[in-house]
Amino acid sequence: MSLFATFNSIAFVVIMMIGLYTLIARQNLVKKTLGLGLFQTGIFLMYITLGVRDGGSAPILQEGTDLAYSNPLPHVLILTAIVVSLSTMAVALALIIGVREEYGTIEADEIATIDRAEAKEDHEA
Amino acid sequence: MKPDPSMLPVLIVLLPLVGGVLAPILGRGIFGWLLALITTGLTTFVCASQLLLIQAQNALTPGFSVSYPLGGWPAPHGIELKIDLLSALLATLVSGMGFMVTLFSRQGVDDEIPSDRRRFFWSLWLLAITGLLGILITGDAFNVYVLLEISSLTIYGLIAMGRQRTKQALTAALNYLVLGSVGASFILIAIGLLYAKTGTLNMADIHAKLLLAPVDATVLTARAFLLAGVGLKMALFPLHLWMPAAYSTAPSAVAALLAATATKVGIYMGMRFIFSVFAVPGDEMLSGGNVLIIGSCCGAAIFFGSLGAARQPSLSLLLAYSSVAQIGYIVVGMTVGHIDAMTGSILHMVFHALMKGGLFLCAGILIYRLGTTRLEDLAGLGQRMPWVSAAIVVGGLGMIGIPGTAGFVSKFYLLKGLILSGHPVLAGMVLLGSVLAAIYVWRFVEVAYLRPASDTPLRNGLPFEKFLPVLILLGASILLGIQPGVVVDLARDAAQQLMGVTP
Numbered sequence: 126m127s128l129f130a131t132f133n134s135i136a137f138v139v140i141m142m143i144g145l146y147t148l149i150a151r152q153n154l155v156k157k158t159l160g161l162g163l164f165q166t167g168i169f170l171m172y173i174t175l176g177v178r179d180g181g182s183a184p185i186l187q188e189g190t191d192l193a194y195s196n197p198l199p200h201v202l203i204l205t206a207i208v209v210s211l212s213t214m215a216v217a218l219a220l221i222i223g224v225r226e227e228y229g230t231i232e233a234d235e236i237a238t239i240d241r242a243e244a245k246e247d248h249e250a
Numbered sequence: 251m252k253p254d255p256s257m258l259p260v261l262i263v264l265l266p267l268v269g270g271v272l273a274p275i276l277g278r279g280i281f282g283w284l285l286a287l288i289t290t291g292l293t294t295f296v297c298a299s300q301l302l303l304i305q306a307q308n309a310l311t312p313g314f315s316v317s318y319p320l321g322g323w324p325a326p327h328g329i330e331l332k333i334d335l336l337s338a339l340l341a342t343l344v345s346g347m348g349f350m351v352t353l354f355s356r357q358g359v360d361d362e363i364p365s366d367r368r369r370f371f372w373s374l375w376l377l378a379i380t381g382l383l384g385i386l387i388t389g390d391a392f393n394v395y396v397l398l399e400i401s402s403l404t405i406y407g408l409i410a411m412g413r414q415r416t417k418q419a420l421t422a423a424l425n426y427l428v429l430g431s432v433g434a435s436f437i438l439i440a441i442g443l444l445y446a447k448t449g450t451l452n453m454a455d456i457h458a459k460l461l462l463a464p465v466d467a468t469v470l471t472a473r474a475f476l477l478a479g480v481g482l483k484m485a486l487f488p489l490h491l492w493m494p495a496a497y498s499t500a501p502s503a504v505a506a507l508l509a510a511t512a513t514k515v516g517i518y519m520g521m522r523f524i525f526s527v528f529a530v531p532g533d534e535m536l537s538g539g540n541v542l543i544i545g546s547c548c549g550a551a552i553f554f555g556s557l558g559a560a561r562q563p564s565l566s567l568l569l570a571y572s573s574v575a576q577i578g579y580i581v582v583g584m585t586v587g588h589i590d591a592m593t594g595s596i597l598h599m600v601f602h603a604l605m606k607g608g609l610f611l612c613a614g615i616l617i618y619r620l621g622t623t624r625l626e627d628l629a630g631l632g633q634r635m636p637w638v639s640a641a642i643v644v645g646g647l648g649m650i651g652i653p654g655t656a657g658f659v660s661k662f663y664l665l666k667g668l669i670l671s672g673h674p675v676l677a678g679m680v681l682l683g684s685v686l687a688a689i690y691v692w693r694f695v696e697v698a699y700l701r702p703a704s705d706t707p708l709r710n711g712l713p714f715e716k717f718l719p720v721l722i723l724l725g726a727s728i729l730l731g732i733q734p735g736v737v738v739d740l741a742r743d744a745a746q747q748l749m750g751v752t753p
Contacts, residue, residue, distance in 0.1 A: 148428065161431055168438055175446050199445065202392055206438060209399045213431050216406055220424045223410065227417035236421055 133174040141167030154224065154231045158217045165210040172203040258296055259318040259331045262341060263384045265293045266348075270376035277369030283356045286372045290349040290379065297345045297383075301338040305740065308335055313747055317389070325389065326452035332389030335744040336596065340518055341386045343600055347510040347607050348379045350719040354611050355503035357713060361618055362414055362501045371411060371501075378404040378507070382515045391441045391527070392451045394519060395434065398483070402430045405512060409500040415617070422495035429492045433482030437519075440476035443468050444527070457527050469528070476523050477544075484516030486544075486581055487551030490574045494558075497573065498566035498623075502614030505566065509573055510607030514599050517577070521584050525748045541673075544585045549679040551578030556686030560693060565623035565642075566613050568690055569606065572649055575683055576602045582676055583664045591667025592745035593738070598660035600737060601648070601727060605657060608723035609645040612638055615717070619710050625693065630703025637717060639698045644724050646691035648731070651684050656727040659734040 144167060147160025176199035184194040221231055228236050269289030273282055300316060307314040315334035319325060333341070352375070363371050381401025385394055406427045412419030445451060447468045448459035460469060478489075485493040493513075497505045555575030562568040580602065583595025615638050616623045631639040648655035661680060668677040730737055 145432075148432070154424065157428060161428060164432065165435055168435055168442070171439065172442050175442060199442070202445075205392075205396055209396070209403075212403055213399070213427065216403055217424065217427050220406070220410055220420055220427065223413060223420045224424065227413065227420060240418060240421070 130174055130177060133170060133177075137167045137170040137174065139167075140164075140170065152233045152235075154221045154233060155218075157233070158214060158221065161217070162210065162214055165206070165213075169203050169207060169210075172199040172206070175199045256316075256318065258300060259316055259333055259387060260320065261296045262293060262300070262345075262387055263331075263380055265289050265296070266376045266380040266383065270373050270380055273373035273376055274369050277372045280356070282369045282372035283352070283359070286352045286376055287349070289376055290345055290352050293379070293383065294342065294345040294349050297338065297342040300333055301335075301342045301740075304333065304335055304338050305743070308743055308747070313750075315747075326450050326455035329393055330389040330452060331387050332454070333387050335740065335747050336518070336521070337386045339596070339740055339744055340514060340599065341383055343603055344382050344386065344511045344515065345379065347603055348507065350607065350723060351503055351506045351510070351611070354506070354614065354716055354719040357618065357710075357716065359501070359503060362503075363411055364414065367411065371408070374404040374407050374411075375504075375507075377401075378408060382511055385515050386518060389453050390451055391444060391453055391456060394522075395438050395441055398434055398437065398519070401512070401515070402427075402434060402483075405504075405508065406430070408504040409496050409508075412500045412504070415501070416499050418495065419499035422492070422499045426492040426496045429482055429489075433479040433489075436475045436479030436482070440472040440479065440523075443472035443475070447472070453522070453527050457529075460528070473528055477520070480516060480520040480523070481547075484513050484520060484581070485574060485577055487547055487554060487574060487578060490551070490555070490577070493574060494562075494567055494570035497570035497610075498564065502610070502617045506607050506610035506614060509569070509610045510603040513573065513577055514580075514603055517580055517584070517599060520581070521748060524584070525750075529750070541585055541587075545582060545673065545676050548578040548582035548585065549676060551575060551581075552679050552683035553686070556683050556690060559690040560686065562690075563624060563626075565616065565625060565628065565694065566610075568625075568694070569609050569613060572687065572690060573602075573606060575687070576606065576649070579661070579664060579680060579683065582680070583667060586668060586671045586673050586676070587749070588667040588671035589742070589745055589749065590663050590670060592749060593742045594660050594663030594665075594667055596741040596744055597663055597734075597738065598657075600741070601656035601660050601730065604723045604727045604730075605645050605648040605655075608720050608727065609642060609649075611716075611720045611723070612642045612645065615712065615720070618716065619708050619712070620706055621709060622706070625697050627704055627706045628694075628697050629701040631698035633703050634708070635712070637712065638720075641717075641720050641724055642694060642698070643691070644728065646687075646694060648724075648727050650687040650691055653731075654728070655731040656734070658731055659738065663738075 141164050144160045144164030148157050148164060151157050176196035178193055178195050181193045181195040184197045225231050228239055266289050269285055273285055277285055304314060304316060315332055318331040320329045359368060359371060378401050381397045384397035388394055406423045410420055410423035444456055448456045450456055482489045497509055552575045555571050555578060559568045559571035562571055580595050580598045583591040613623050620627060648657040651657040651661040664680055665677050
């Protein structure tokens with residue numbers, strides 16, 4: 126395994142874990158969403174590293190040359206995953222706008238307090 | 251030109267996809283509903299024809315499956331659609347439920363979704379069905395991930411459309427989005443690791459290459475990520491926390507579709523990957539430690555799900571927690587790797603979809619007529635809505651598994667398989683679950699029949715087209731409880747095909 130691949134393998138785990146931690150630990154919904162994005166970015170790095178080959182260049186077929194090239198398939202796959210991640214982020218942010226309109230806050234703990242208070246009111250009524 | 255019968259598999263995803271794209275353009279007024287109805291109807295027809303074809307062929311050559319190379323690129327390099335008996339059975343179920351719920355939801359959608367959003371609702375609706383059906387019929391691992399995200403993203407949107415009724419739909423959708431995306435990302439990691447190991451994405455090809463290579467850390471890590479991701483998607487205890495809020499706040503049609511199909515497709519992914527990709531013949535499907543972990547998750551799901559259902563303030567939440575328990579039954583059957591348990595598991599997927607779909611449709615009728623499903627407001631429902639409350643009781647009896655309902659048949663096979671494979675504790679949990687189910691069903695009976703009628707005003711009458719799907723679904727669950735033969739044979743053949751057992 127080359128130095129590049131080793132470094133990347135460690136880096137993607139670190140990025141993923143930072144993302145996952147942000148996702149769990151932060152109360153702010155936008156920050157949670159950013160954590161999710163970071164988590165998915167870590168996975169992209171994993172896929173990209175999979176395709177890399179030492180000394181490999183872009184996979185362009187040229188007559189007369191027999192160059193080593195990187196595997197393009199994981200890179201193509203991850204293009205799809207990037208689009209998916211982008212759409213997920215867009216849907217999440219759209220939902221957060223809706224939450225802000227209805228609740229007036231984007232802090233998860235404050236939203237939970239509002240929900241509980243309303244459930245109690247509802248119960249007493 | 252005479253239509254080529256071998257083109258049919260691709261229609262299963264193409265029909266709802268085209269419908270979903272057309273819906274925002276053509277779907278104004280009643281046309282969105284009509285479009286969805288026609289599309290899901292045609293898709294059901296295609297799925298059912300595939301099911302009959304595969305069943306007939308399977309009788310001649312066991313293990314038969316239909317394969318369709320997309321774009322003419324042969325597998326393993328191209329993407330392959332691969333339909334075996336289990337895929338066809340579940341695809342028929344998913345599209346059929348889609349049709350029934352669409353039939354149900356014309357006024358419901360008019361009631362719950364503002365008019366300028368309805369065509370987008372139908373678009374998301376059809377795209378969600380596209381994704382779910384696609385997962386069932388694809389033979390390509392990365393395709394599973396993409397289709398999973400198509401169905402998930404549309405479902406988040408559909409749930410959030412419940413904000414007209416309750417603003418909690420937004421937080422429920424966001425919660426589901428975060429957990430669902432983490433689950434899907436885990437599946438993506440698993441697929442990446444499998445690709446790193448085998449250099450291919452076709453599931454059959456991955457399986458063939460894994461058989462040649464020794465099981466190493468890469469494969470085990472992939473399996474762990476996959477099980478965690480699929481567990482989140484199928485809402486297996488303790489990863490179920492997104493589900494009750496999502497089911498109880500989504501528009502009633504969406505709740506019925508999700509409860510009947512979405513978690514089932516999650517379970518299908520688990521089955522497909524465990525048995526068609528990771529399984530090594532002659533070996534235990536899952537090792538003892540795995541059975542212990544997943545089995546205790548299932549036991550806890552049955553216990554806490556049923557107990558939770560008995561404590562909920564509204565019928566929607568009660569049904570959602572009951573689903574948590576039912577997922578436990580289904581997964582426990584596939585875990586122990588016994589043919590009868592697997593048959594029971596597949597049967598329970600079908601029957602639970604019929605019964606829980608019917609029950610959520612009843613909840614939808616309550617929302618349409620009363621505007622609420624809070625149990626307090628349902629007092630005296632037996633006199634105010636005799637038909638609907640009778641239907642809920644029938645569905646509830648199926649949840650308990652009273653003989654004569656479909657729930658009994660599937661639990662019978664589950665118990666038989668669990669006992670024969672030497673898991674008496676899990677069998678005990680299944681029985682205990684039935685007792686606990688009796689408690690939460692009794693709560694409804696007590697409220698509906700033994701309390702004086704509440705004075706919550708009825709807003710609407712009972713439209714026949716709303717009650718017809720309920721009648722068909724719950725009627726089918728009773729009919730299949732009395733005459734289960736056909737479906738049991740199908741489920742047994744599907745289980746044999748999945749587990750690679752020759753009869």
